[in-house]
Amino acid sequence: MVTQPLGEFRIDRVLESEGVFAPAKVLMPQFNPAVLAQTQADAWLRPQYLTTDDALVMGFQSFVIRTGQLTILIDGCVGNNKERPQRETWHRRSSSAYLDQLTALGLSPEDIDVVMCTHLHADHVGWNTVLKDGRWVPTFPRARYLFARTEYEFWEAAHRAALAAGGPPTNHGSFADSVLPVMEAGRAELVGDGHEVCAGVRIDAAPGHTPGNSVIAVQSGGQRALLTGDVIHTPVQIAVPQWSSRFCEDAAQSADCRERLLEHTCDSGTLLLAAHFPSPTAGWVESAGGGRMRFRCVGC
Numbered sequence: 001m002v003t004q005p006l007g008e009f010r011i012d013r014v015l016e017s018e019g020v021f022a023p024a025k026v027l028m029p030q031f032n033p034a035v036l037a038q039t040q041a042d043a044w045l046r047p048q049y050l051t052t053d054d055a056l057v058m059g060f061q062s063f064v065i066r067t068g069q070l071t072i073l074i075d076g077c078v079g080n081n082k083e084r085p086q087r088e089t090w091h092r093r094s095s096s097a098y099l100d101q102l103t104a105l106g107l108s109p110e111d112i113d114v115v116m117c118t119h120l121h122a123d124h125v126g127w128n129t130v131l132k133d134g135r136w137v138p139t140f141p142r143a144r145y146l147f148a149r150t151e152y153e154f155w156e157a158a159h160r161a162a163l164a165a166g167g168p169p170t171n172h173g174s175f176a177d178s179v180l181p182v183m184e185a186g187r188a189e190l191v192g193d194g195h196e197v198c199a200g201v202r203i204d205a206a207p208g209h210t211p212g213n214s215v216i217a218v219q220s221g222g223q224r225a226l227l228t229g230d231v232i233h234t235p236v237q238i239a240v241p242q243w244s245s246r247f248c249e250d251a252a253q254s255a256d257c258r259e260r261l262l263e264h265t266c267d268s269g270t271l272l273l274a275a276h277f278p279s280p281t282a283g284w285v286e287s288a289g290g291g292r293m294r295f296r297c298v299g300c
């Protein structure tokens with residue numbers, strides 16, 4: 001994704017990985033290629049977002065918003081050195097590509113003022129922390145880390161319950177290695193719905209995928225962008241918004257949230273930046289006729 005200017009702001013992407021992810025039906029149990037064909041979305045979805053054999057092409061990425069006053073990192077991908085034995089591609093990663101891209105953007109970890117995770121799944125919190133002398137410490141030493149209060153409290157309770165039951169760790173262990181160390185270092189701040197990070201950057205509740213799931217509304221110079229986290233995992237869900245992912249805590253609420261967000265965004269000129277759309281990532285939601293919607297990526 002090339003730099004997206006937005007009024008006085010600029011938004012960049014930091015890509016951790018991308019490629020063919022999984023069969024669409026694995027992520028969205030309701031996926032049905034015959035239903036999708038009826039929407040006439042195949043022409044714009046394939047093969048960029050959906051392969052001919054129905055596998056999803058996805059990315060894992062953060063976004064950096066530079067307002068001129070603040071440098072804000074949205075979402076933290078999977079991270080390095082995390083113990084994720086159930087996910088081979090997430091387990092003990094050791095790539096320098098993520099931090100190298102920050103460097104290429106002219107940023108060091110010390111330059112990040114604010115980190116916000118749209119939700120606390122393992123693929124959104126990983127770079128919150130790095131392993132230093134055997135301990136997890138905040139990657140961005142000066143940053144305030146913002147977590148939605150509802151989200152933090154939900155996963156903290158799940159973490160405690162899992163510990164008490166001796167069950168598998170919450171979110172692949174990411175609450176313990178990528179969220180709690182930030183809280184214990186005194187860098188975390190729990191925020192509510194509608195929290196203004198600064199003029200033009202607001203955190204809005206968008207529950208369904210998780211209870212405290214959030215989106216980031218950005219506005220500058222009359223231009224708007226919406227960073228949607230996992231409200232929409234893939235452009236396939238723009239063609240058929242009712243298909244929630246199997247990782248949604250409340251599939252029906254997630255579908256409702258997605259439909260409302262898409263209707264609100266459609267033909268509005270608002271730039272959509274989703275956590276898992278593959279390159280070139282940024283784009284707009286447009287009417288496709290017959291009450292349907294499509295995604296048009298920047299440069300497409």
Ligand SMILES: [Zn+2]
Nearest residue numbers: 121123230275
């Ligand atoms: Zn995700």
